[in-house]
């Protein structure tokens with residue numbers, strides 16, 4: 001069996017960016033079971049997904065007092081809604097039915113993200129994308145952060161868009177890295193250098209931000 005896809009997320013910014021990329025890739029109808037340590041970034045993750053789905057981010061909080069929130073996109077063209085479920089306070093999966101669960105699951109516009117998914121019994125059905133966030137540190141141990149692990153293999157489309165090799169040096173990177181699809185500014189700038197002689201791999205013109213990156217000063 002191949003190892004489960006995973007990514008090391010250095011901070012909440014990378015967590016949010018990674019989740020945003022996932023949100024952008026959701027077509028509607030996805031069911032995501034999100035588990036994780038307290039404070040490992042579940043709310044940040046849902047906020048990132050909302051951004052990718054075009055849902056106003058300020059609406060997203062830890063839904064402590066409400067089991068379920070349906071968030072409509074601010075731009076109807078997005079065509080996808082975020083359904084955020086915090087099943088922690090659910091006494092009985094039958095309560096979901098009273099909230100119109102059957103209809104929510106049937107509506108293909110809905111991307112359903114469930115925290116504490118075990119409390120739902122089998123209500124999420126089949127083809128659930130399982131995600132787990134936990135506190136972790138980088139492989140060398142010197143950078144504290146969190147790790148996200150997928151519970152099963154991903155479609156090749158998701159796999160190729162969330163994980164790639166740095167276009168410069170070939171190092172494995174993920175979509176939460178700010179310099180994606182490069183491992184860092186060094187590789188990105190090297191590639192921009194190639195842009196001048198035509199051997200670049202990112203076919204866009206240089207933007208001002210590229211040239212005035214504080215990390216390179």
Ligand SMILES: [Zn+2]
Nearest residue numbers: 166169183187
């Ligand atoms: Zn690189």
